Amino acid sequence: MSHAPRQEAGAVLLMVLVALALLAAVAAAAARLSASALATTRSETLLLKDQLALPSALALVAARMNGRDPLPGNGTPTRLALPDRKLEARLFSVAGLVNPNTAPRPLLIALFRSADTPPLRAETLADRILDRRAKATSAQAGRAFLLASDLRHLLADEPALWPRLRELTTCLGANVNFDAGSAPARLAAVAPAASLGSVDLYAGAATQDSAGFYELYLRDTDPPRGGTTHVSLRITADGYQVAAIDWPLDPTDDTGMPAR
Incomplete structure (x- = not known):
């Protein structure tokens, strides 16, 4: 007695199962794409x-x-x-924020200390900013950092730092003395003692262009x-x-x- 009909039926069943599996995979992929598209649309909206x-x-x-x-x-x-x-x-x-373009070394160290950076590491990071400023071209004088977020890129090897530094930095204005009385509490708490009034960065020549x-x-x-x-x-x-x-x-x- 031939088993051909049974074999053919088994082959057909296998093909049907494979087709159903493919359809299920396609449906799942479509669902994921749809959910992703909806999420993107919602975010854009x-x-x-x-x-x-x-x-x-x-x-x-x-x-x-x-x-x-x-x-x-x-x-x-x-x-x-x-x-x-x-x-x-x-x-x-x-006036109460740290400008990486102009802040003196003690204030830069205080910036990193406010984020609980160990003292020696804070000094190293402050020197990294000073090195960036020293290498700026004449056209970039006083503007080595165009945006405060440029500091984030300089500190790419310290990703956990930026969220804590972000609200303590600025690149707005120029020639403005740091005023600890206007600073956020955690920065004022570690600012150099000389800055309890203000840090005279410009030997009395501070301007008002950041008012x-x-x-x-x-x-x-x-x-x-x-x-x-x-x-x-x-x-x-x-x-x-x-x-x-x-x-x-x-x-x-x-x-x-x-x-x-």
Whole structure:
């Protein structure tokens, strides 16, 4: 008696099972792609909403700074309300921040010590900044670091440092003396004793070209969402002028820290 029909049936069944497995794999891949596309679309939509809301947020901050209830300039969190959201704003006067382009060595060491860096390592990292400044071309004089985030790239071998240093640094303004009284608490606590008033970086020749410059950090609290927008700006009696904006790459990130 021939077994051919059974063999043919078995072969057909195997082909059917293989086809079903392939279909399942294709369906799973499509589902993953769809979920990824939806996540990307959601992230882009949230970022667009943030971009549209930013001018209103900045106008509100400028109005507060020109009014009777200004925001603290030392990074103390302040609640702001817009029609479609509530924000947490942290505003830092550049006079209380460390500019890697101009800060003297003791202040650079204090910057790293504020992030709990061991003393010898803090000195090594401070010298790395000074070396970068020394190698700057004449065209880059005083501007070896165009953005504070350039410091992040210089410290690429210390990835855990940047989140702790980010809000303590600035590249805005020029020839402005460091004022420990305007500094965030953890930086003021380790700043050189001579800076309890201010560090005279320019032998009495400090200018006022950084007056009104601030580093601003905005985060949505209602509806709550991760990601922090960083704006470098100048606030004047007429409003505000934006120098730079650092958007979170993923507004859905729940870490509360920018993705770049």
